[in-house]
Structures are given as structure tokens and as C-alpha cells.
Amino acid sequence: PFLENVIAHPIFKAGQATTTLIDTTPELFTFKPRRDRATKLLNFLGHVTVNGNPHAKGFRPEKIFLPALPPKVETPVAAPDGTRQLLLKLGAKKFAEWTLKQKRLLVTDTTFRDAHQSLMATRVRSYDMLATATAVARRAPDLYSLELWGGATFDTAMRFLSEDPWERLRQLRARVPNICFQMLFRGANAVGYTNYPDHIVAGFVKHAAANGMDIFRIFDSLNYLPNLRVAMESVQDTHAVCEAAICYTGDILDERRDKFTLQYYVRLAKELEKMGAHVLAIKDMAGLCRPYAAQKLVKALKDEVGLPIHFHTHDTSGIASASVLRAADAGVDIVDLALASMSGSTSQPNLNSIVAALQHTPRDTKLDLGALNEFSDYWEQVREFYRPFDTAPKTGSAEVYLHEMPGGQYTNLKEQAVSMGVSHRWPEIARTYAEVNALFGDIVKVTPSSKVVGDMALFLFSKGIKPADVVNLPAGETPFPESVIDMLSGGLGWPEGGWPADVSRAVLGEKRHKEATEKYKASLKKAKASAKSEKSDGSGDLKKLRAELAEKLKHEPSDDELYSHLMYPAVFADFAKQQREYGDVSVLPTPAFFYGLKPGEEINVEIEEGKTLIIRLVSIGAPDKDGRRALSFELNGMAREAFIADKS
Ligand code: PYR
Numbered sequence: 001p002f003l004e005n006v007i008a009h010p011i012f013k014a015g016q017a018t019t020t021l022i023d024t025t026p027e028l029f030t031f032k033p034r035r036d037r038a039t040k041l042l043n044f045l046g047h048v049t050v051n052g053n054p055h056a057k058g059f060r061p062e063k064i065f066l067p068a069l070p071p072k073v074e075t076p077v078a079a080p081d082g083t084r085q086l087l088l089k090l091g092a093k094k095f096a097e098w099t100l101k102q103k104r105l106l107v108t109d110t111t112f113r114d115a116h117q118s119l120m121a122t123r124v125r126s127y128d129m130l131a132t133a134t135a136v137a138r139r140a141p142d143l144y145s146l147e148l149w150g151g152a153t154f155d156t157a158m159r160f161l162s163e164d165p166w167e168r169l170r171q172l173r174a175r176v177p178n179i180c181f182q183m184l185f186r187g188a189n190a191v192g193y194t195n196y197p198d199h200i201v202a203g204f205v206k207h208a209a210a211n212g213m214d215i216f217r218i219f220d221s222l223n224y225l226p227n228l229r230v231a232m233e234s235v236q237d238t239h240a241v242c243e244a245a246i247c248y249t250g251d252i253l254d255e256r257r258d259k260f261t262l263q264y265y266v267r268l269a270k271e272l273e274k275m276g277a278h279v280l281a282i283k284d285m286a287g288l289c290r291p292y293a294a295q296k297l298v299k300a301l302k303d304e305v306g307l308p309i310h311f312h313t314h315d316t317s318g319i320a321s322a323s324v325l326r327a328a329d330a331g332v333d334i335v336d337l338a339l340a341s342m343s344g345s346t347s348q349p350n351l352n353s354i355v356a357a358l359q360h361t362p363r364d365t366k367l368d369l370g371a372l373n374e375f376s377d378y379w380e381q382v383r384e385f386y387r388p389f390d391t392a393p394k395t396g397s398a399e400v401y402l403h404e405m406p407g408g409q410y411t412n413l414k415e416q417a418v419s420m421g422v423s424h425r426w427p428e429i430a431r432t433y434a435e436v437n438a439l440f441g442d443i444v445k446v447t448p449s450s451k452v453v454g455d456m457a458l459f460l461f462s463k464g465i466k467p468a469d470v471v472n473l474p475a476g477e478t479p480f481p482e483s484v485i486d487m488l489s490g491g492l493g494w495p496e497g498g499w500p501a502d503v504s505r506a507v508l509g510e511k512r513h514k515e516a517t518e519k520y521k522a523s524l525k526k527a528k529a530s531a532k533s534e535k536s537d538g539s540g541d542l543k544k545l546r547a548e549l550a551e552k553l554k555h556e557p558s559d560d561e562l563y564s565h566l567m568y569p570a571v572f573a574d575f576a577k578q579q580r581e582y583g584d585v586s587v588l589p590t591p592a593f594f595y596g597l598k599p600g601e602e603i604n605v606e607i608e609e610g611k612t613l614i615i616r617l618v619s620i621g622a623p624d625k626d627g628r629r630a631l632s633f634e635l636n637g638m639a640r641e642a643f644i645a646d647k648s
Contacts, residue, residue: 199538318396476509
């Protein structure tokens, strides 16, 4: 440490050190305690063991979890080439043509992203994905893609798991060199909840593609297409596939619902084709696309649009597999499915069973069912670790056709109801959600518009205001949630036909309502006038933002840090602090991360390739007079202690 201090000293650095430096510079003898990685991890484990992980909702399991056994890999067999090599060889356009020519039904496995976003509030850690990733690359190389990033994963990785989302992407890429990686991208909202300036969206896309992302599914939460343009063009500037989505809501078979008709979706799809999409996604985020509607929609789109079609749905109703099979019959090219033990309910339909259903038929997926079943066995064990978050409904329910809530929102809103102490009134809340949708003029509901509907529903519910009565409230005088005010002011873009005037007036007040109406009219003109976005390069602004962040971090930020900060400034700041304090906690096994260790429990922690710590908790001491407990550990057989303030 003394030499480190000398070397780090400004006088030494400036090459002006003489032998008197030591005598004249007493601070050289103050040593920062060396907090190596192991010490930091022991402190983290100590804190969680004594006080619980603040993100584990107070759940303290009695048992010691056995590690989940990852699926077998026949080493050293290298991963065979897959869609990633094909994409890199052909380029996105030709890759899309290849996609179109495949007879087999192509499959995206959503286990690493939407499945856990929709079942377990997006809590699955990199650790559990990495443990099976090598097997996936070798034993399911015929998957079309792995959806593993974007959506809510970016935020929750930092916020609840103390993990760097960029590291997750790179580590998975290193283990899966052969299957295309796919992410969900919220158009102008990127991976956040608000609209970002064009150059931030463009910079984010470029950085993600450079770190291994291959397919970007881009959507807008109101199907407001101008919001897709910058992201779509940015993806087109990389090697990656630009998959543009139409978000599906309503029911095209119901003639009384004349807003979201077959013609509406076909028109959007044609627009997206013109905007340069390589692939078209049907994003049925709530699982509303019933089997015969799926068939009709896919057939119409296959007839009218020349792009490969990728069908995404959720099994909230319990019959989404039927929709997948009908879509397959109608010629859909790719479908999203989740491994058996991570499927069903608000997640995607069952990948393993669909593979089995299509065996020996013209749309046989050619995937290895035995391997998929082993993967599913692995996730069945892993899912146990996430019990406190695993709150999805146990069975399918036709209630979804009433409330139209996205799979990813359902468990979240229910959690909010629990925290407000009104979970027993869930059916009323679900009904209020549906009524708020009607109040807003029947809109597409997906992040972030779905969150606004949820915010409004909880607000009205807690105030005892009926949604239908909102238009009778004095204009602009009720303290509606900020998200509602922003959305009706055009902050997210515009729904088909704009917002209902009476609702806009009641929420915004007369003056702001008039301004919003003008803004809406201008947007209609602009949408017609501009064929291409007028994307500024924004490099000056990024430079400034970078400098501001450098000031905060006290070092030059990397691109990872810059984009994490730009998306979630407060969350990123907390995450960076946590990292300084405890280091990289993503290396810990999941039960240890959430629940700490029990006396006698031992874990292996690989802190880098080939460097493993064996950590054993020996005992937990009684609190001393200051309320601190001494925890005795063995670290690779050597005794170590950590002193932890007991706040429990
Ligand atoms: C998301 O934006 O996170 C969705 O899953 C729709």
C-alpha cells in the first residue's frame, strides 16, 4: 500500500519526486484499507444473512437450497453455427429472406426475458441464465433467437439485483456465440418509461448492437408510428435485424369493436414495411389474440405484407397455445415460446409442448425435445429460488379479455394493490382498469401506456371516483397522477384519433387542453410531411452529458455507464454505490444473494474464470453492546470474520 500511495501521488506522477517526498508528505503513510473482492462479498453475505436482502420481501426460507443442476453439455464440443452466423454472413435483409423461406416453424425462446418478466417481476439473475447458457448453445442451436434483454430487464437488473445489464449481455454472448440475441425496445422510450431524445435512442441502439444484440423488436405503446422511426433507422445502421411491432388489442372478430380492426392492423403493418422493417411482429402483450383471430390476422398479413411474421403472445387466458397453432397453420414464420416450467399463465405458451405438437407435421420445428425437457427441469429447480416474486395466477383466466392487462403488468399491479392493503378487492381494481381504458377512448395498453392506465385506475379506486364520472369533475382541479397528465398532453405520442376531448379537458384544464389539441393537430401534419426523421447527431449534447457524469463518478464514464445513467439516473447512482461497497455480487448463487447463508452452509463462488472462493458460514455471534454481530466464515479454509450491524 505504501508504494501504491507513492506511485499515485501527484508529485510522483509529475516526475518530480525526490528522496524528500517521503519526509515532506505524511499522507503517504495513511493507507486506505484494502477491501479485496472476497472481503466485500463476505460483508454483503453478512448483511443479507443478518438483516435480509431488502429486495426479498422479508422471505426467510427455513431450508438450505441445493444448487440447481444445469443441463448436461458434452464438452468440448463447440457450439455449432446458428442464426447468428447466418445473420452476420447474409446481412439483415437477406437473413429476413432466409427466414421467409423456412418451412419449419421458427422459435424464439423467451425464458431469459419475458417469461420471468411476466411470472416473477423480472427478477431472474444472470447467474441462473449463465449456468444453462452453454447447454442451450450446444443443444438447441436451431432456435431462431433467445429473447434475453430489454423490456424491464434493464431497470430491474440494476434496481433489484445489483447487476450490470451490459455485463449480462456480454457474458451470455460469450457463452452463446451462435444463436441470435433478441431484445424488446420501447421505441422512443428505449428501455425506460419516458421519451428520450433521438441521439440517446440512436446511441443506445448502437451500443447494444456492438455488445451482441442481433434482433431489436421495436414497438410503441400507442402504436404511434412516428415514435418508432428513430429506433428503426438506428437499427438499420447496424448489423442487426429491425423487427417492428404492431401491438394487438381488442378483438378483430368482434364487429362491435370497430377501432382495432383487421384493416387497422394491416394498415399499420404496411406502414412499418415502408419504414424499412426487416421482420414484422404481432405483439399480443396481453394474450388477447384468440385462436381464430390469430389465424385470420396472420393470413391477412401474409397476403398483404412481404415480411416474415413473428407472433408474440401470453398464455394468460390458458388457450394461447391454440392461437400459436392456428397462427402456424396460417403460415406465421416465427413464434415466441417459453420453456415448459417457465411457461403458461401470464408467461408465453409452452415451448416444449408446441415442439411436441408439431412433430411429424409440415411445421416440425426440428428442435430436440429431450434437450428442451432437460432445460425445463433445470428451470423448475431454479424457480424455487424466486418464490417471493412468483405471484402469477396459477391457472388461465378469461378475465383477461375484460381487463386486457399485459402479462408483464398483471403481477406488478397486483403487488401494488397488496402494498395498498386492497388486494382482496382485486376484481374491482381489474374492472376499474377496464373502465379507465374505455375512458381514454379504448387504447393500446403496453409499457408505458399500460402503466398510466394502472396509475389512473389505482388513483380513482383509492379516491372512490368512478371512471365514468371523471368528465364531470371541474376542469383541471383534480390532482391526477403526473403520468396521466403527461400522457394526455402528448408526452407518449398520440393514440389513433387523439384523446377524448372531455377527458383531456377534465384532466388538463381548459388552457392545457387547448395546447395539447394544437400539438396533436401539428403531429398529424408532421407525420404526413416527414418521410425520414430529422435525426440530429447530438454528439455535442452527449459530450456534455458525459462530462456531467464524469464529475459525479469521479472518472471518465464508459459507454455502459453513460447509457445506464441516461436511462435511469437515480437507479444507476444507487447501483454504482452498491458496486463500490460490495463489488460484483452477481457471482453469488441466487439463494445466497436473496436469503444469505445459514450456519454450516457452504457455497462455491467463481469470481473469475478459474478463481473460485469456497465460503462457509460457521457461526453468527450474539449482538455486542452496539448491536453488531460477529459472523465467522471460512474462506477457502481460512477463518475470516465480518462485523455486521443488526438492524433487524
Ligand atoms: C415491456 O416493455 O417491458 C413489455 O414487456 C411490453
